[in-house]
Amino acid sequence: MRVVFMGTPDFAVPTLQHLVHSEFSVVGVVCQPDRPSGRGKKIKFGPVKTFAQTRNLPIVQPEKMKDPTFLDTLRSWNPDVIVVAAFGRILPQVILELPPKGCVNVHGSLLPKYRGAAPIQWAVINGERQTGITIMVMDKGMDTGAILEQQVVPINSEDTAGIVASRMAEVGGVLLVSTLQKWIAGTVVAQPQNESEATLAPVLKKDDGLLDWNQSAKTLANRIRGLAPWPGGYTFVGGERWGIWNVRVEEQEGDSAFSSKEEHYVPGTIIGVTKHAIQIQTGHGVLHFIEIQPANKKRMAVADYVAGHRIEVGMQCVGKSG
Helix, strand or coil: CEEEEEECCHHHHHHHHHHHCCCCEEEEEECCCCEEECCCCEEECCHHHHHHHHCCCCEECCCCCCCHHHHHHHHHHCCCEEEEECCCCCCCHHHHCCCCCCEEEEECCCCCCCECCCHHHHHHHCCCCEEEEEEEECCCCCCCCCEEEEEEEECCCCCCHHHHHHHHHHHHHHHHHHHHHHHHHCCCCCECCCHHHCCECCCCCHHHHECCCCCEHHHHHHHHHHCCCCCCEEEEECCEEEEEEEEEEECCCCCCCCCCCCCCCCCCEEEEECCCCEEEECCECEEEEEEEEECCCCCEEHHHHHHHCCCCCCCEEECCCC
């Protein structure tokens, strides 16, 4: 069985690894073009390309999915099925119709929930306790294809999106191979999605990391976890941008535990500073900063930052206004 694999980032690598070590024959790999990365804007190969090179697999990186030369190459590989995992491009109908067994996608949610570019991140941001992998047959819609198999993956209370993605990537690789075996053998039937249950997981932007202190401490903590490792949650303190990486939530009844009857701290106010935490009043509850990243510096424990900087009660964390 001839397989063409399409994918680019870390999430896709375990799927390709499991395919390579299966009975299927990976005859070609399609990745997004190499892009400049980092401050030096040096060209950096994606994780899938790097792995594919170690296995001497043929690689193509088309700028456009309808490029005639690329389509000719794809046809010359003569795939029975195309496997897609975190490729990041919409496949045109000419590609969807090319392999006899269609294009099979490894998607990072329990579809129809969280269709779109950032399903893992939004599941964590929204405080979900579980997510999962869906193997589906692709159609012209965005993650609307019929479902072949699904597997639940838990989200633990301290998990970041990056941690969940790593866990899910391995699950996806194993599930893809077992599902593909059944799909080829005709022992699994594709089931249409329930459109009434569909939700979206739109692409995240850098600005999505700016925190809204009117939200509750729990909501903010979930958002910070869901935005890690990218784009990362952040706020401004004394005009300096702070990345926020590790926090603890203190639930609250009524007014802040740090305020007197005569005082009321508005959301975003620093209401306490200890050796190990900076405590912020939110719309409900108190958020403790445990690990931060001041502008142009590495991530550090708050204990290290407060040892060399004066942080006072009453200072404001500036974020979104609504």
